[in-house]
Amino acid sequence: QVQLVQSGAEVKKPGASVKVSCKTSGYTFTSHAIHWVRQAPGQRLEWMGWINAGNGHTKHSHTFQGRITITRDTFASTASLELSSLRSEDTAVYYCARDSGTSYAYFDSWGQGTLVAVSS
Amino acid sequence: DIQMTQSPSSLSASVGDRVTITCRASQSISRYLNWYQQKPGKAPKLLIYAASSLQSGVPSRFSGSGSGTDFTLTISSLQAEDFATYYCQQSYSTPLYTFGQGTKVELK
Numbered sequence: 001q002v003q004l005v006q007s008g009a010e011v012k013k014p015g016a017s018v019k020v021s022c023k024t025s026g027y028t029f030t031s032h033a034i035h036w037v038r039q040a041p042g043q044r045l046e047w048m049g050w051i052n053a054g055n056g057h058t059k060h061s062h063t064f065q066g067r068i069t070i071t072r073d074t075f076a077s078t079a080s081l082e083l084s085s086l087r088s089e090d091t092a093v094y095y096c097a098r099d100s101g102t103s104y105a106y107f108d109s110w111g112q113g114t115l116v117a118v119s120s
Numbered sequence: 121d122i123q124m125t126q127s128p129s130s131l132s133a134s135v136g137d138r139v140t141i142t143c144r145a146s147q148s149i150s151r152y153l154n155w156y157q158q159k160p161g162k163a164p165k166l167l168i169y170a171a172s173s174l175q176s177g178v179p180s181r182f183s184g185s186g187s188g189t190d191f192t193l194t195i196s197s198l199q200a201e202d203f204a205t206y207y208c209q210q211s212y213s214t215p216l217y218t219f220g221q222g223t224k225v226e227l228k
Contacts, residue, residue, distance in 0.1 A: 035217070037164075044207065044219050044220065044221045044222050045156075045158075045164065045207055045209075045219040045222075046219070047216070047217040047218060047219065059216070061216065095163055095164070097163075097164075100169070104151075104152060104154075104169055104170040104211060105152070105211040105214050105217075106154040106166060106169040106170070106209075106211060107154070107156075107164070107166060107209075108166050108169075108175070110163035110164055110165070111163065112163055113162075113163055
């Protein structure tokens with residue numbers, strides 16, 4: 001079955017960077033895009049960015065301009081999110097999610113979430 | 121960016137009640153509207169895609185309707201396991217997706 005397993009919780013200081021990984025299994029990795037979504041405490045889900053796992057093309061929300069890098073390793077069937085210049089407002093649970101690959105583009109499988117806490 | 125607004129933000133209901141949640145888009149999104157359920161400490165789970173298509177494995181008491189700017193998620197007979205927060209999401213302006221603010225369904 002389709003599985004997305006994320007790396008563990010992180011505690012970072014303001015100004016630092018964090019990298020969260022998302023290891024997939026149960027399907028052909030290059031056939032589905034991977035999205036990153038975060039959720040600050042008590043807040044709504046916030047779409048961050050997306051990578052086409054086949055060709056590596058990415059796009060991200062302008063909210064994270066200059067701070068976000070999304071990559072993939074096709075041999076390891078893994079996608080990764082790196083966020084730099086962290087501030088306290090970046091404290092959130094970060095999720096990866098698989099794109100359905102259909103024209104309606106919904107997120108049909110999700111990772112378990114990774115808590116990133118930013119604190120001095 | 122397309123803005124998504126849900127109503128109500130929260131509601132109280134009893135087991136067996138019919139529950140309706142609405143989602144409005146700031147511009148027409150055709151039927152590019154998805155619904156997710158999230159329980160505390162868990163990842164979201166897809167319920168409905170393309171406004172009205174039920175995801176495999178999701179109970180038939182969940183249904184979705186609407187097109188253009190106005191959409192509805194209905195739970196025909198609320199069960200104990202349905203107490204959760206529900207989010208709508210537009211996938212019209214791919215890949216710049218946006219979610220609604222969520223509707224928390226609580227026990228009355």
